[in-house]
Amino acid sequence: MKPIKSADSPITYFYSRTGQAEWILFIHAAFVNHNMFKAQFAYFENKYNILAVDIIGHGQSTDTRKGDTIDKMSEWIFAILKAEHIEKVHIVGVSLGAVLAQDFANRYPCAVSSLACFGGYDINHFDAKLKNENSAKQMLMMLKALFSVKWFAKTNKKISAYTSQAQNEFYAMNMLFPKKSFLFLATLDRMVNKHETGQRNYPLLIGCGKYDIPME
16 A cells, blocks of 8 residues: 655545556544554455545644644545545445544535445434533543553453454554544544435445444
């Protein structure tokens, strides 16, 4: 995967252009990076062109400027599509990536070939009670992480992954997450319940397994 630093944003993106007609965009979960999709890259790379991003504050997207916030991810991704002359993408988002995938689809539906969301929640119809409970839990986790990233990584891997291999991979990526990047997650609320769900002109896949937390 070739890494590219976006000229107009803090985002680093990665692509594999194999000459196929269609593109898949992968958006990772919180506290990890694009490498969580290594198995998916290997599976799809001979069938599709692959595009992945490191979300702001994650992986190689940490060269930020004042005013950069996570709710700008959709416009940054759209700018990347234009820079690479990509008209439409199939989007795969997991957890935080599912939130950002929905926000992108809300803002730029004409650029979406299909939308697949796993382990996320509906940002257009998010229950206020669940939202408040989730915000409180996230705040507690972040406060504890400020004291010990190792403790945070051990706790988060059990929430975010099920198999031992996946938990070990999440732990390793969590340990690389900079403490200062927790601040970028503070503006997630700006994407919630801001749009009405209209008629979709693309297929939608929602994935939720028996090991996902109740909110999802």
